[in-house]
Amino acid sequence: MDTLSLWLLFIIVGLGTFLVRLSFIELHGSTQKLLERSRNILALLPPAILAAICIPSILFSRPALEFQWDITQIAAAIATVLIARFSRSVFWPIVGGMVCLWVLRWLGKVL
Amino acid sequence: MQFCTYRAQYWQGTRDLLPLVSGVLPFGLIAGANGVALGMNPETIMGMTLLFFAGSAQLAAYQLIQEGAPFVIILVTSVVVNLRFAIYSATFAPLLAPLKKHQRWPIAYLLSDQVYGLCAIPDQMAKSDGERLWYLIGVATSMWLSWILSVIGGVALGASIPAAWSLEFTIPLAFLAMLVATITRPVMLLVSTVSGVCAVLFQLLPYNSGFIVAVVTGVIAGLLLPNFLLTRALSSNKLKQNKSEQTKTQTQEDN
Numbered sequence: 380m381d382t383l384s385l386w387l388l389f390i391i392v393g394l395g396t397f398l399v400r401l402s403f404i405e406l407h408g409s410t411q412k413l414l415e416r417s418r419n420i421l422a423l424l425p426p427a428i429l430a431a432i433c434i435p436s437i438l439f440s441r442p443a444l445e446f447q448w449d450i451t452q453i454a455a456a457i458a459t460v461l462i463a464r465f466s467r468s469v470f471w472p473i474v475g476g477m478v479c480l481w482v483l484r485w486l487g488k489v490l
Numbered sequence: 491m492q493f494c495t496y497r498a499q500y501w502q503g504t505r506d507l508l509p510l511v512s513g514v515l516p517f518g519l520i521a522g523a524n525g526v527a528l529g530m531n532p533e534t535i536m537g538m539t540l541l542f543f544a545g546s547a548q549l550a551a552y553q554l555i556q557e558g559a560p561f562v563i564i565l566v567t568s569v570v571v572n573l574r575f576a577i578y579s580a581t582f583a584p585l586l587a588p589l590k591k592h593q594r595w596p597i598a599y600l601l602s603d604q605v606y607g608l609c610a611i612p613d614q615m616a617k618s619d620g621e622r623l624w625y626l627i628g629v630a631t632s633m634w635l636s637w638i639l640s641v642i643g644g645v646a647l648g649a650s651i652p653a654a655w656s657l658e659f660t661i662p663l664a665f666l667a668m669l670v671a672t673i674t675r676p677v678m679l680l681v682s683t684v685s686g687v688c689a690v691l692f693q694l695l696p697y698n699s700g701f702i703v704a705v706v707t708g709v710i711a712g713l714l715l716p717n718f719l720l721t722r723a724l725s726s727n728k729l730k731q732n733k734s735e736q737t738k739t740q741t742q743e744d745n
Binding site: 380382384385386388389390391392393394395396397399400401402403404405406407408414417418419420421422423424425426427428429430431432433434435436437438452455456459460462463464468469470472473476477480481 | 512513516517520530531534537538540541542543544547550551553555561564565567568569570571572573574575576577578579580582583584586587594595598599601655656659660661662663664665666667668669670671672673677678679681682683684685686688689690693701704705708709712713
């Protein structure tokens, strides 16, 4: 993507995000019903989005068209999940996963 | 007098944010460095950071830009990732709605996960509106500053990180860690499983539309399946109850 369309994208997303943040503040008073109805959907969106973003790119190594299973990436992801269950930060699970990935790739080269 | 308590609240908010910086800093470094790895120039990355002021949307956009997804898909995904801000907006609406536009809009822009986490707890709700507002402004402005500085740090570091480190794999790992933190109820696990399976099955659909299909399917499954299972459980309970009532009446009649 060229720089111009990147900027266009960022400006529109920035505006959209701002409107989401502003939504209920601006409409305060007239939206309690709508909010009650949509609260359930809004609560379910994060797990759905996060899973759809990360799971394909963990299972398969890119470039995507070849769809090669990547065992080192899957092992790294398992390490991340295990650490994430004990650590409340997002940082240590990522570090653990990356270290696992590096070690496995290094072993793959050595063996 | 009142001015003094408001200032104290502002600095209290800033102080309470400080421990959270340990989580914000590495995330910002990842966001900055991955932008460099994607070949974006520093102005574009910082423009994006200022416009979004939302780390997970920024990483989601990187991932899709990297995959060559079309404009509309990146746009929709990034905004949808931020839909959780609607919950924050609703939470703080009673506090912020009475303010004037030139105060309300900047504060709305500054709403973030950290602000919600610190300002929506019962301790805060017990304070007066003025105190809550200044505490929130303290948290929000210091959060903004630490995010922007962390991303600048990431941009500065980014160029010196070798490609062999596969830095871009930190993006799916970050989402995975966030996913684990999000799953607080069984229905969340159900939603993410359905969505993840669909994302894998439909990843060959054109224009990355498989992503949207997966999210919609996951949410629908989360809305419908628990109700479905519940009504089935209830109706089988009712059947049992009816039966026991029938036997009761029969025994009464027998008597």
